[in-house]
Amino acid sequence: MLQRVEHTSATSPLTALLDASVTAYGALPALNFLGRRWTYAQLGRQVDEAAAGLQRLGVTKGSKVGLCLPNTPYSVIFYFAVLKAGGTVVNFSPLYVERELKHQIRDSGTTIMVVPDLKIIHSRVAAVAQEAGLSTIVVCPFAAILSPLKGLLFNIFKRKDKAVFDANDGRHLTHKALVAGAPPLKPVSVDPERDVAVLQYTGGTTGVPKGAMLSHANVAANARQVIDHVNCLGTGCERILGVLPLFHVFAMTTVMNIPIALGAEIILVPRFHLDDLLKTIVRTRPTVFPGVPTIYGAINNAPDLASYDLSSLSICISGGAPLPVEVRHRFEALAGCKLVEGYGLSETAPVLTANPPNGIIKDGSVGLAVPGTTLEIRDLEDPARVLGVGQKGEVCARGPQVMLGYWQKPEETARVFVDGAFRTGDVGYLDEDGYLFLVDRIKDVILCGGFNVYPRMIEEALYLHPAVAEAVVIGVPDSYRGQAPKAFVTLKVGHPATVAELKSFLTKQVSKVELPREVEIRDQLPRTLVGKLSKKELVDEEARKHPQA
Numbered sequence: 001m002l003q004r005v006e007h008t009s010a011t012s013p014l015t016a017l018l019d020a021s022v023t024a025y026g027a028l029p030a031l032n033f034l035g036r037r038w039t040y041a042q043l044g045r046q047v048d049e050a051a052a053g054l055q056r057l058g059v060t061k062g063s064k065v066g067l068c069l070p071n072t073p074y075s076v077i078f079y080f081a082v083l084k085a086g087g088t089v090v091n092f093s094p095l096y097v098e099r100e101l102k103h104q105i106r107d108s109g110t111t112i113m114v115v116p117d118l119k120i121i122h123s124r125v126a127a128v129a130q131e132a133g134l135s136t137i138v139v140c141p142f143a144a145i146l147s148p149l150k151g152l153l154f155n156i157f158k159r160k161d162k163a164v165f166d167a168n169d170g171r172h173l174t175h176k177a178l179v180a181g182a183p184p185l186k187p188v189s190v191d192p193e194r195d196v197a198v199l200q201y202t203g204g205t206t207g208v209p210k211g212a213m214l215s216h217a218n219v220a221a222n223a224r225q226v227i228d229h230v231n232c233l234g235t236g237c238e239r240i241l242g243v244l245p246l247f248h249v250f251a252m253t254t255v256m257n258i259p260i261a262l263g264a265e266i267i268l269v270p271r272f273h274l275d276d277l278l279k280t281i282v283r284t285r286p287t288v289f290p291g292v293p294t295i296y297g298a299i300n301n302a303p304d305l306a307s308y309d310l311s312s313l314s315i316c317i318s319g320g321a322p323l324p325v326e327v328r329h330r331f332e333a334l335a336g337c338k339l340v341e342g343y344g345l346s347e348t349a350p351v352l353t354a355n356p357p358n359g360i361i362k363d364g365s366v367g368l369a370v371p372g373t374t375l376e377i378r379d380l381e382d383p384a385r386v387l388g389v390g391q392k393g394e395v396c397a398r399g400p401q402v403m404l405g406y407w408q409k410p411e412e413t414a415r416v417f418v419d420g421a422f423r424t425g426d427v428g429y430l431d432e433d434g435y436l437f438l439v440d441r442i443k444d445v446i447l448c449g450g451f452n453v454y455p456r457m458i459e460e461a462l463y464l465h466p467a468v469a470e471a472v473v474i475g476v477p478d479s480y481r482g483q484a485p486k487a488f489v490t491l492k493v494g495h496p497a498t499v500a501e502l503k504s505f506l507t508k509q510v511s512k513v514e515l516p517r518e519v520e521i522r523d524q525l526p527r528t529l530v531g532k533l534s535k536k537e538l539v540d541e542e543a544r545k546h547p548q549a
């Protein structure tokens with residue numbers, strides 16, 4: 001194991017994290033993409049070249065550069081290049097439809113967008129460019145990041161998937177043209193505490209998409225906090241499996257910034273496909289695997305799991321959504337490694353808490369606050385009142401990772417701070433040892449005949465049934481009680497169950513008021529872009545069935 005390098009302080013920009021690792025671990029692999037590797041020295045060089053090209057394009061402090069990329073080396077290269085040129089990264093999901101792209105480009109003031117030369121992504125960005133106000137689309141060739149043979153095959157067999165554009169139309173610029181002959185990068189002075197490194201769009205607690213302004217210090221601090229908190233990651237020796245999309249804040253920190261701070265190898269996986277992922281684990285032998293609960297659940301239920309060697313994994317980190325206790329125990333037994341749950345939000349860069357891998361891991365808890373973070377539980381009705389141990393209320397946080405505010409939304413910003421503490425919109429309690437237990441989100445709480453019903457409790461109960469693969473519970477209009485819980489489940493392959501069986505099972509697990517009025521078995525459930533189970537579509541569907549409610 002190599003000696004740890006001190007990368008950042010509150011006075012250094014986020015790019016110091018990469019620079020220190022380029023110096024300390026230059027010859028070690030930084031990126032592994034479908035078998036091709038980039039060393040830290042190569043990564044550093046490519047970042048500087050792209051940054052110089054962006055600077056020549058006019059990127060400077062305050063410029064917003066959008067990244068609309070699946071997980072590829074370009075995601076890492078351009079993230080750091082934008083920051084080195086002094087700009088702000090705006091993360092876009094490559095799955096956004098035109099309406100979402102347009103809204104986020106306009107709201108953020110993004111003028112340059114980086115995309116791959118894949119028609120499916122490029123065509124949507126190009127379609128909105130004029131109207132949304134994009135001045136430049138930087139197009140990155142997919143074949144150029146594959147091995148020479150794969151690149152050749154890609155160019156021959158995937159020709160029809162490639163973007164079609166006129167490189168001389170004044171708006172398009174290829175990656176090659178961006179970097180060719182650019183004058184050397186001029187260093188930009190960054191104020192880490194005030195300059196916005198990343199605009200991370202989130203629905204937040206109100207559902208309206210808004211950009212959380214994460215400063216250089218916010219993002220750098222969170223990488224450091226998690227490394228110190230988990231206290232089990234080595235330097236110059238880890239391999240991180242990067243299947244979570246880097247445009248999401250959880251992956252930004254756990255799949256990119258933490259590994260880079262440690263001189264680790266990032267195995268970039270451009271899309272989630274269960275069989276491919278299992279084969280990638282066998283082939284690349286990752287040691288660390290950040291994921292969301294649905295991915296671990298899918299692995300648990302893989303029919304031929306025993307034929308894959310998962311023994312390289314030493315730690316898996318789940319975040320983004322509740323990790324059912326049953327899913328954690330099963331995964332740990334099957335994979336033979338620890339699966340620790342953490343918790344955070346886009347607004348907190350993102351990690352606030354995690355279970356300590358080498359300490360006490362409590363079932364159902366999202367763990368202890370990471371270093372430098374203070375948690376407070378505040379009264380739901382009167383947020384000025386801080387509650388005591390075991391009392392349920394809104395989880396609020398203070399720490400170096402808490403965002404500067406929402407981009408151009410001072411009122412929304414004011415609404416999510418109370419006495420300087422950030423209001424997460426999640427309901428939870430702290431136990432006597434400081435472990436945080438999340439009960440639910442404020443907006444998901446079902447108000448059922450005067451009782452607060454927490455969907456999460458019912459979902460946990462459903463997961464205890466041997467046939468249940470996934471479960472989501474929402475509140476639906478009820479003429480007598482106002483709202484009532486309704487459950488949606490998918491079943492494990494080869495485990496049949498009827499609605500009557502599930503309902504009868506639940507009568508022994510939850511109280512009468514929590515008993516779902518209906519249980520619906522589906523083939524699949526809606527998901528968000530990062531693969532979290534999503535309630536929104538189900539809530540909308542139910543609202544359409546009861547328009548008068």
Ligand code: AMP
Nearest residue numbers: 202319320321322342343344345346366
């Ligand atoms: P986002 O900012 O889109 O990543 O969403 C953040 C929200 O995800 C939080 O406010 C929580 O409601 C939820 N979340 C994140 N991690 C967990 C977790 N471990 N358990 C339960 N909910 C979580």
